[in-house]
Amino acid sequence: MATKKKGRTSAKKKRFIARVAAVIVTIILLLVIAALVLYFFFPETFYKLYDKAKAAYLEYTKTLYYDSDDDDPEGTEGVNSQPVPEGELADIATSQFSIHFLQLGNKYTGDSTLIKCGDTEVLIDAGSRKSSASTISAYIDQYCTDGTLEYVIATHAHQDHIAGFVGNSDGGTKTGILYRYNIGTIIEFSGHNTDSQIYKDYVAATEFAEERGATVYTATQCWYERDGASKSYALNDDGTLTLNVLYNYYYENETADENDYSVCVLLSYTPAEGEASHYLFTGDLEGDGESHLVDDNQLPKVKLFKGGHHGSKTSTTDKLLSVIQPENIAVCCCAGATEYTDNPDNTFPTQAFIDRVSKYTENVYVTTMCIDYDAGTFEPMNGDIVFYIDENQLKLWCSNNTTKLKDTEWFKANRTGWTD
Numbered sequence: 279m280a281t282k283k284k285g286r287t288s289a290k291k292k293r294f295i296a297r298v299a300a301v302i303v304t305i306i307l308l309l310v311i312a313a314l315v316l317y318f319f320f321p322e323t324f325y326k327l328y329d330k331a332k333a334a335y336l337e338y339t340k341t342l343y344y345d346s347d348d349d350d351p352e353g354t355e356g357v358n359s360q361p362v363p364e365g366e367l368a369d370i371a372t373s374q375f376s377i378h379f380l381q382l383g384n385k386y387t388g389d390s391t392l393i394k395c396g397d398t399e400v401l402i403d404a405g406s407r408k409s410s411a412s413t414i415s416a417y418i419d420q421y422c423t424d425g426t427l428e429y430v431i432a433t434h435a436h437q438d439h440i441a442g443f444v445g446n447s448d449g450g451t452k453t454g455i456l457y458r459y460n461i462g463t464i465i466e467f468s469g470h471n472t473d474s475q476i477y478k479d480y481v482a483a484t485e486f487a488e489e490r491g492a493t494v495y496t497a498t499q500c501w502y503e504r505d506g507a508s509k510s511y512a513l514n515d516d517g518t519l520t521l522n523v524l525y526n527y528y529y530e531n532e533t534a535d536e537n538d539y540s541v542c543v544l545l546s547y548t549p550a551e552g553e554a555s556h557y558l559f560t561g562d563l564e565g566d567g568e569s570h571l572v573d574d575n576q577l578p579k580v581k582l583f584k585g586g587h588h589g590s591k592t593s594t595t596d597k598l599l600s601v602i603q604p605e606n607i608a609v610c611c612c613a614g615a616t617e618y619t620d621n622p623d624n625t626f627p628t629q630a631f632i633d634r635v636s637k638y639t640e641n642v643y644v645t646t647m648c649i650d651y652d653a654g655t656f657e658p659m660n661g662d663i664v665f666y667i668d669e670n671q672l673k674l675w676c677s678n679n680t681t682k683l684k685d686t687e688w689f690k691a692n693r694t695g696w697t698d
């Protein structure tokens with residue numbers, strides 16, 4: 279009796295399992311058929327869904343990076359916060375070299391960084407809107423006296439990094455940086471997804487510069503030193519200051535995240551005597567890109583880091599920080615602006631960013647501060663932020679003040695960190 283009953287139960291069980299398996303197989307088959315139908319008959323919808331799924335996956339892997347507690351880096355609270363002496367505006371132009379993080383003249387997030395060494399200038403990005411072109415060029419004109427920007431880098435195809443290259447038309451005169459100056463070498467992103475108007479305008483501006491004698495290379499050409507491109511450019515005669523194109527996995531691989539296409543460069547100063555120092559610029563590279571950047575390059579500890587992606591929670595990961603251990607960080611953003619989010623913790627510079635960088639340094643500076651986003655009002659925070667090397671010593675000058683982020687009223691009202 280007992281065995282009979284058992285046999286009946288196991289037969290029932292088997293039938294049930296077979297039914298479930300049949301249902302699962304049918305669902306999979308239907309999904310495959312649906313995907314094939316979309317792929318062959320509605321390719322646009324197919325690719326749209328594919329991109330969405332890919333983006334969701336990327337977002338998921340990002341969450342893994344940011345929520346992990348177990349990869350706590352060795353850094354201890356503000357361990358690298360060596361004081362940086364305050365400099366004088368009058369000394370910047372004649373200093374050995376200088377790095378300028380520019381205000382962009384509006385309430386929007388964006389990047390524009392000027393590096394100057396003698397008569398050689400490097401301009402990394404020109405955000406945040408077309409109208410920023412006049413703000414940026416007014417600033418450049420204080421330092422560039424030969425009318426030529428020897429190097430221009432466009433990190434990725436987003437408006438807040440390239441709009442100032444395009445600029446506006448002012449009574450028939452184009453104000454864009456690529457129209458206004460003689461350009462030596464342009465190093466640009468290898469990949470892009472966007473086909474926005476500003477991207478097309480940027481391409482036209484680059485072509486204009488090219489017709490006037492500029493050389494245009496992609497970061498990939500630089501990395502492999504193809505077609506006359508180089509991965510390392512000397513910015514001074516004795517070759518002690520070099521601009522080095524780093525390898526980013528996404529120069530050669532596709533991603534749904536435009537930011538991960540960012541051109542990444544390392545500025546290295548290696549004087550004959552004394553310590554070498556390094557300065558890192560990663561555009562809007564995200565956590566995934568940073569992970570590859572660490573794996574694929576021998577990154578040194580850095581004197582200065584341009585805070586990843588305007589101080590976003592999705593960049594400046596523990597993995598990158600534990601390698602570069604920055605002494606100073608400049609963040610290009612309009613602090614507290616609700617341009618991308620209404621969550622006050624996630625406006626730039628985000629609380630998550632501060633939680634991570636505070637382990638390494640309290641020397642964090644921010645260009646601009648939002649007063650009222652809807653009204654379009656803003657003020658300088660530190661203003662234009664300038665780090666420069668004079669007599670082999672790093673100095674800091676800012677157009678508004680050199681107050682560290684942690685000591686600002688904005689910070690005290692909106693963020694926590696750097697507890698004593």
Ligand SMILES: [Ca+2]
Binds near residue numbers: 398399423428
């Ligand atoms: Ca020049």
Ligand SMILES: [Zn+2]
Binds near residue numbers: 438
């Ligand atoms: Zn950006």
